[in-house]
Amino acid sequence: xxxxxxxxxxxxxxxxxxxxxxxxxxxxxxxxxxxxxxxxxxxxxxxxxxxxxxxxxxxxxxxxxxxxxxxxxxxxxxxxxxxxxxxxxxxxxxxxxxxxxxxxxxxxxxxxxxxxxxx
Numbered sequence: 001x002x003x004x005x006x007x008x009x010x011x012x013x014x015x016x017x018x019x020x021x022x023x024x025x026x027x028x029x030x031x032x033x034x035x036x037x038x039x040x041x042x043x044x045x046x047x048x049x050x051x052x053x054x055x056x057x058x059x060x061x062x063x064x065x066x067x068x069x070x071x072x073x074x075x076x077x078x079x080x081x082x083x084x085x086x087x088x089x090x091x092x093x094x095x096x097x098x099x100x101x102x103x104x105x106x107x108x109x110x111x112x113x114x115x116x117x118x119x
Contacts, residue, residue: 009074012084012101015108020066025058036102036109044095044115065091082108087118094118 001009015034024030032055039051049057067090075083080103088095100112 005074005076008076008082009072009084012074012082012099012108013069013072015101015110016069016072016084016086016099017066019110020064022064022066025061025064028055028059031055031058033107034109036104036111039110040112042114044117067091067095079103088115 018024019031019034035051035054037051039054041049041054043049067088070087070089072086073084075085077083077100082101083098084101085096085098088097095118096116098114099110101108102111103109
């Protein structure tokens with residue numbers, strides 16, 4: 001892995017963790033800055049979320065314990081796009097996760113996320 005890809009991986013891992021941070025998840029302004037305006041999520045429940053629905057959900061989320069992130073991997077798809085994959089392990093079980101991140105100016109935003117429960 002090149003130093004540039006390794007640095008990108010560290011940055012995107014930090015952003016994924018920020019999105020899982022219970023204190024940040026309820027802050028609409030901070031989460032808004034990380035979600036692309038065309039954000040979509042295919043949840044492990046089978047539900048599809050858009051940006052507005054996700055922002056509303058996170059503001060009313062009663063409690064959240066972030067999962068552990070294992071096997072984190074990043075692949076640069078284009079100069080301003082990257083795919084990350086990882087396994088999330090938490091109190092509600094394990095899931096495979098993938099996120100597609102795009103660079104908007106100097107900032108990275110998540111455009112797409114999918115979670116798939118591991119039986």
